Amino acid sequence: MNRYTTQRLFGIAVRTAALLIVGVLLLVIGVTVARGGGVLLADPSIVVTPPGSRYMLEGTGGFLHAVLGSLFIVGPATAVSMVAAVSTAVYLQSDYSSDRFSDAVNMFLNVLWGTPPIVYGVFVLTLIIAAGAQTSLFFGIIAIAIFQYPIMTRYTDEALRAAPETVRETTYGVGATRFESMRMTVRAAAPGVIAGLVMGFARGIGDAATVLFTTGRSTRMPGGLFEAATTLPVLIFDQAMSFNAEVRSHAYAAAFVLTIVVLGLILLSKLLAGRYARYTPGGNR
Amino acid sequence: MTIDTDTLRNQAQSSRLSRRLLAERYSSYWLTAAGYLAIALFAGITLLLLYRSLPILAEYPLSSMLTSANWDPAESNFGFLPAIVGTVYVTTLSMAMGVPIAIGAAIYIAEYAEGRTKTLVAALIDVLAAIPSVIFGLVALIVVVPFMGNYVAPVFSENTVGVGIFTVSLVMAIVVTPFMISLSVESLESLPDELRETSLGVGATKFETIRSVLLRAAGPGIFSAILLGFGRVFGATIVPALLIGGQTQIPSSVFSTGQTLPTLIVNDFGELMSLPLTQSALIFVGLMLVIVVWLFNFGAMIVQRRLKRRWQYQ
Numbered sequence: 378m379n380r381y382t383t384q385r386l387f388g389i390a391v392r393t394a395a396l397l398i399v400g401v402l403l404l405v406i407g408v409t410v411a412r413g414g415g416v417l418l419a420d421p422s423i424v425v426t427p428p429g430s431r432y433m434l435e436g437t438g439g440f441l442h443a444v445l446g447s448l449f450i451v452g453p454a455t456a457v458s459m460v461a462a463v464s465t466a467v468y469l470q471s472d473y474s475s476d477r478f479s480d481a482v483n484m485f486l487n488v489l490w491g492t493p494p495i496v497y498g499v500f501v502l503t504l505i506i507a508a509g510a511q512t513s514l515f516f517g518i519i520a521i522a523i524f525q526y527p528i529m530t531r532y533t534d535e536a537l538r539a540a541p542e543t544v545r546e547t548t549y550g551v552g553a554t555r556f557e558s559m560r561m562t563v564r565a566a567a568p569g570v571i572a573g574l575v576m577g578f579a580r581g582i583g584d585a586a587t588v589l590f591t592t593g594r595s596t597r598m599p600g601g602l603f604e605a606a607t608t609l610p611v612l613i614f615d616q617a618m619s620f621n622a623e624v625r626s627h628a629y630a631a632a633f634v635l636t637i638v639v640l641g642l643i644l645l646s647k648l649l650a651g652r653y654a655r656y657t658p659g660g661n662r
Numbered sequence: 663m664t665i666d667t668d669t670l671r672n673q674a675q676s677s678r679l680s681r682r683l684l685a686e687r688y689s690s691y692w693l694t695a696a697g698y699l700a701i702a703l704f705a706g707i708t709l710l711l712l713y714r715s716l717p718i719l720a721e722y723p724l725s726s727m728l729t730s731a732n733w734d735p736a737e738s739n740f741g742f743l744p745a746i747v748g749t750v751y752v753t754t755l756s757m758a759m760g761v762p763i764a765i766g767a768a769i770y771i772a773e774y775a776e777g778r779t780k781t782l783v784a785a786l787i788d789v790l791a792a793i794p795s796v797i798f799g800l801v802a803l804i805v806v807v808p809f810m811g812n813y814v815a816p817v818f819s820e821n822t823v824g825v826g827i828f829t830v831s832l833v834m835a836i837v838v839t840p841f842m843i844s845l846s847v848e849s850l851e852s853l854p855d856e857l858r859e860t861s862l863g864v865g866a867t868k869f870e871t872i873r874s875v876l877l878r879a880a881g882p883g884i885f886s887a888i889l890l891g892f893g894r895v896f897g898a899t900i901v902p903a904l905l906i907g908g909q910t911q912i913p914s915s916v917f918s919t920g921q922t923l924p925t926l927i928v929n930d931f932g933e934l935m936s937l938p939l940t941q942s943a944l945i946f947v948g949l950m951l952v953i954v955v956w957l958f959n960f961g962a963m964i965v966q967r968r969l970k971r972r973w974q975y976q
Contacts, residue, residue: 384869393776394766395783398843401788408801464696473693485700488959491890492707492952493897493926499948500707501712507939525704530700554686576792583794586899586924590931598955610900612794617800617904632800636793643792 413633536569575646849883949956
């Protein structure tokens with residue numbers, strides 16, 4: 378084969394690959410929007426209606442319990458994880474730890490990042506068994522927080538590393554302590570840190586495997602910190618294979634809500650990153 | 663009596679300084695603790711899972727559990743072979759489908775697309791990466807399962823409703839490609855333009871440049887992207903649990919139903935709380951997942967270092 382023919386064929390092949398991926402994305406979003414949107418248009422109130430007594434069997438009521446469960450679990454989990462992630466990322470900077478130590482920790486973070494979410498679920502479940510406790514909202518928060526921690530640490534670490542060296546030099550130059558200097562660096566890196574926060578939230582709210590065993594797959598409204606609850610992904614998972622079309626349709630509607638939330642969060646992270654760019658030196662618009 | 667303002671000012675300043683130094687000291691304790699958190703988590707997870715797997719490991723020899731095809735916790739038969747075979751099938755098939763597409767699309771974004779098209783396609787792939795996997799599972803139930811059952815399986819004269827190993831592999835291939843693409847694009851784009859210019863300058867075509875120069879120089883990055891994808895497929899839970907059919911048997915063909923290690927945990931979860939031995943067996947599955955993923959990660963780091971040296975361009 379002529380080398381120019383090869384080159385043309387290769388060009389066609391890579392274009393096809395990209396087209397395929399984009400096509401799949403449009404298919405996924407299209408099906409979710411068409412199916413879920415149809416259900417929601419017919420009865421938008423199911424998002425804000427508590428489930429009825431025979432919800433999993435007949436689909437009476439709505440899935441407010443899962444919406445609230447998602448918020449009550451992922452919100453606090455993101456907050457906890459963010460504090461831990463920023464602290465770890467700060468410690469990994471050269472002011473606090475040696476290159477060797479931060480390399481080693483980064484290796485562990487990478488490994489944790491690649492650990493399947495179900496492992497975190499099983500880990501927290503063994504904690505529950507060891508503590509003799511019941512699956513509840515609280516353990517869902519812990520599981521999601523552990524799941525988010527390596528993701529958010531990586532984003533924060535990258536953001537801090539990208540912060541200009543001048544911030545550190547100037548703050549030390551006027552006599553700041555390490556802690557004070559770091560606060561300035563974190564502020565200079567705000568766009569990246571915020572983007573990491575939002576991405577962590579988005580990943581947390583979309584994950585089912587971690588909360589599957591730890592929150593209890595409840596079909597009632599969340600009653601308290603140590604009561605069973607459920608989240609949107611778990612609800613979709615439980616209802617997707619139901620024999621009752623009404624119950625299945627709720628899974629479609631929940632999928633629609635979840636997709637919109639996640640897409641909205643990505644957009645938000647981009648917007649916030651732009652907004653907080655005014656803290657970065659030379660980034661004020 | 664006159665007030666010695668100098669002394670007062672000095673006192674105020676020194677107390678302010680000591681407060682700042684105190685904040686510095688306590689914050690550094692806190693940050694040090696946070697620095698060790700990743701290692702503590704790693705150790706904690708391994709040790710706790712290992713400790714909880716000990717009952718089953720004490721009861722049955724490891725080799726017989728890994729090679730027995732009989733999984734029936736109610737009868738105290740703990741053979742992991744069906745789930746292991748299922749996992750190997752799913753991982754191999756989805757990597758075989760996903761990797762070429764991912765590399766192709768990454769090359770398109772990094773080397774072919776320009777301007778607005780490039781931004782748009784890259785953004786779309788970021789979106790695809792962020793969609794929760796349960797959504798993929800749901801859409802696959804609506805679209806892929808009937809398609810498999812009605813059109814693809816009959817071609818191979820297989821009788822199935824559409825769920826099974828091949829369906830899972832196809833969907834997982836779609837789920838992991840965006841991750842592999844964005845990492846591969848990153849490593850392709852970080853290459854210096856001199857590489858492209860030099861190669862084109864000595865008369866190579868664009869394809870030859872990509873194949874012989876760029877893919878090698880970006881090789882370590884692409885390699886780690888593929889391994890990341892591998893880890894994701896290997897530990898994927900929700901999509902397989904929805905689409906694999908959940909029968910613990912050695913799959914007879916790629917279209918048959920089966921079980922992967924994570925779905926074994928999900929499907930037998932109900933029994934987990936009551937029987938201590940089953941509980942231990944399922945926690946052992948978790949431990950296996952952890953060990954394989956972690957071994958792969960550490961191995962990958964070593965291989966990556968080798969590749970970097972072998973394909974270095976500076």
